[in-house]
Amino acid sequence: MKKTAIKETFPKKALITVAGTVGIGKSTFAKGLADCLGYQTSMEKVEGNPYLDKFYKDFKRWAFHLQIYFLAERFKEHKRIFNAPFGVVQDRSIYEDTGIFARMHYEKGNMTKMDFDTYENLFEAMVMTPYFNAPDVLVYLEGSFEQILNRIKARGREMEKQTPIAYWQEMFERYDAWINTFDQCPVIRVNIDQYDLHHDPNSLYPIIEKIASTINK
């Protein structure tokens, strides 16, 4: 199918969220998909995040602050998406903030029970507002742990390269358990070996067809 044909047959407005562990390729995939569909992107920004660098140096000191920051940013994006007249591909879901990151840092003792409860109450209040629409589909990217580590290294963010491998291993395992029970919207699982945006952008088309049939169901 040609790019123009895809744009014509695809819904003009939908929310497609791309989920998956750090370094798996969400941002790259989200941009490629949005480009094919004529959608806008909602990107997770690392530059300008006032807590991220500090957090990687001292999880206990900054875990709660960072979670609140990400939640606020994610919610602002949901509000923007709600009002938008166009379709959006979102880089990471709000569900991962709470189901993966906040929970992991709470369970590792980097956040107190009181702070985690406050965080969860805030999250629940946010998803109950009319501005929050669940995604039409969540595309879950998966691959081997080795591929993911290689990508984290290749991307070269110093704070992530300095983080022990055990952190990424635990996150990898948590993602696997999380996606197996996730039920807030339809899910399409995509192995990163199934497409190659750098050498063959057309490899996205079979995935786009699956997304279209899921949204149009």
Ligand SMILES: Nc1ncnc2c1ncn2[C@@H]1O[C@H](COP(=O)(O)OP(=O)(O)O)[C@@H](O)[C@H]1O
């Ligand atoms: N399909 C792909 N093939 C090869 N490398 C990729 C692919 N997608 C992403 N990458 C590379 O992997 C690294 C992480 O990708 P990124 O999109 O930033 O991941 P995420 O947003 O999930 O953290 C980057 O260096 C990116 O260029």
Ligand SMILES: Nc1ncnc2c1ncn2[C@H]1C[C@H](O)[C@@H](COP(=O)(O)O)O1
């Ligand atoms: N909710 C979060 N808590 C802690 N760290 C987070 C959260 N969301 C994203 N991050 C980190 C992980 C990465 O270092 C960067 C960007 O994520 P990426 O998967 O590369 O888009 O932010």
